[in-house]
Amino acid sequence: MNSPRNMPSHPIVLCLGGHDPIGGAGIQADIETLTALGCHAGTAVTCLTVQDSRDARALHPVQATVFRAQAEAVLDDVQVDAIKIGLIGSPDLIGAIGDLLAAHPHIPVVFDPVLATGGGTDLAQTGLIDALVEQLLPLTDLITPNLAEARRLSGADTADDCAQALTDLGADAILLTGTDVIEDDAHVINRLYSANGLSRQWQWPRLPHSYHGSGCTLAAACAAHLALGSDLVEAVARAQHFTHDSLRRGWQPGHGQHLPWRRP
């Protein structure tokens, strides 16, 4: 809608996601990640949650009209360089998100399909999954599921088959993370797929704890690096570095999972 009129300028990522009071996940993960990587975050809240470092106890979806007005306030005021989608939490919001993405087809979209909390609480009913596959995947440049999420979204089983199914459903690229796959006790393998199949993979030392907000951090960092001008492979590589560093420096402030420490 406009271009910045004054220097300095900074890339802006619009983050659509949930609010987590303990600050490990959700829009706080996005804000901290984008800030650390030299971008600015605009945020529209899909869902308020009651959660701590152990688990989510309640979800309170935001009205679609309020959510949409928040997102449009940002898109109408500033130049948005990437959009990141996290927890949706209500089927009503999927249509609103689809409309927003369709109205801004040139902004790259990174989609972290949050289907369960770190503590294991299921966040997505089947109806929500069908709707997001149908309405959001065709508008997604990069989706960042773990294997469990990829299986639920695609109905397939192996990593390769899930990725193929998700590109068939319309996503341009899949970063399939391997923290939930114990194929190697000592390592996590993340794989990047395009419609042509596996394009790159990375192996990381497996860290000793469970982390609250690691997936949010990774997807936000991918969006940040796309907004900063990296191509897809470079953005995904740099985002993994940032995420691994944040988790390695993670800490346990309470009774549950560790929180990433997202700093430059």
Next chain:
Amino acid sequence: MNSPRNMPSHPIVLCLGGHDPIGGAGIQADIETLTALGCHAGTAVTCLTVQDSRDARALHPVQATVFRAQAEAVLDDVQVDAIKIGLIGSPDLIGAIGDLLAAHPHIPVVFDPVLATGGGTDLAQTGLIDALVEQLLPLTDLITPNLAEARRLSGADTADDCAQALTDLGADAILLTGTDVIEDDAHVINRLYSANGLSRQWQWPRLPHSYHGSGCTLAAACAAHLALGSDLVEAVARAQHFTHDSLRRGWQPGHGQHLPWRRP
């Protein structure tokens, strides 16, 4: 409720405030400020807003039960080292906030009384002002009004009289900011008062723009430095430095006010 079981540890500030999608004010200002100063933010949302860098167009207060559950989730899980209060936006929440503060009397409380947006929209009805003066001021360690806010809260006129009235109403200390007072075109004078009167004042070069979220930044930085262990005068001094630096590096991403650039 507990102490961290693992090193490393970081001070935690619980921020009670509004959500601003454009990311200049509200809990994003708190999160960015606390992150930059080496603390972690927990947040409970009082109010969703629809706003951009020009002004707020709508306020959507959060249900008191949801807000309270968010704040209690943080307070029950981690050790909170300071509490910062910003936009409240609904009289229903004042009782909930009063209960939270009363249940944790040893946690220092910094209160930024947000009564209007940067764009000038009034956010507080008279009933809300009476309730927060009566129920929150006696539980406040530091309140950070500008002169217009101090006048509305106290009913007094001069800086000294406002400060005296606010301490009489129960606040331990007042940081009365002078950005809205043109007593000197070239400078902003901020004054710190205790029940004994003026204790310190600071003079800053007046910056050329209007900033969205400057008051949130200042109050969050005061809370951060209290959480880090500074005494009141040192916390207020350091917070002003951080805020001035953030504003000096500010930028104009859209059609309205400049946003602070809150980085270490």
